[in-house]
């Protein structure tokens with residue numbers, strides 16, 4: 001592909017993976033994954049512990065060596081420098097400066113991403129930390145510190161947000177607020193890939209990537225997951241699918257726009 005601006009090439013998803021294989025310590029942990037993450041959508045990434053969710057996220061943000069296959073992120077190779085300010089990544093580990101306050105952290109990340117102090121304060125508000133903005137991160141609870149990391153990823157208004165279990169350990173009210181904000185971001189055109197162990201959160205996504213043992217079991221809207229399994233809750237549907245080991249044919253749309 002020559003010129004890759006989204007305006008000129010709107011058909012390829014924010015993430016485009018074909019036959020993606022990744023090995024860690026000599027073991028194949030992602031096994032021939034093919035999927036698209038459509039732009040402007042919230043996609044959940046679900047699967048049992050150790051199935052490869054974090055490894056997939058690391059591949060997308062360009063910090064994981066890819067063995068074979070093809071991976072495009074916003075029409076670039078994941079390691080392309082051009083992506084630096086267009087991507088936001090929040091790991092499971094708190095990745096902010098513990099001896100700085102929440103506000104100092106957010107303003108620092110805003111500055112290096114060319115964003116404003118106002119945007120930093122807005123991001124703090126979004127994650128529900130306005131009352132703790134002037135506390136150092138080391139004096140926050142675990143959930144509050146995770147939210148500080150999330151605020152720092154939000155400040156630059158990234159086009160693609162990759163979030164590894166962003167709501168773990170959060171109370172239901174804060175989770176609700178954060179998911180409402182995710183939806184708002186997607187409505188404004190951002191793309192979010194969010195891993196979670198909480199199946200209720202799958203229901204809030206436009207589609208869900210379900211993984212097991214490094215393979216993709218299905219990529220489908222949450223309602224289709226219920227319909228396909230005949231279950232009434234996301235938890236039961238997910239278990240049913242995991243036990244079955246496959247979910248039938250993938251969505252045809254997963255291969256639309258496949259030009260190479």
Ligand SMILES: Nc1ncnc2c1ncn2[C@@H]1O[C@H](COP(=O)(O)OP(=O)(O)OP(=O)(O)O)[C@@H](O)[C@H]1O
Nearest residue numbers: 024025029047048049050051052053054055056092
């Ligand atoms: N640094 C590493 N070196 C070698 N193997 C690793 C490393 N990190 C993870 N793995 C292995 O890669 C596989 C996928 O791990 P990954 O962390 O991607 O899973 P996950 O789905 O994110 O798990 P969890 O839900 O527990 O966070 C696992 O078998 C794991 O043991």
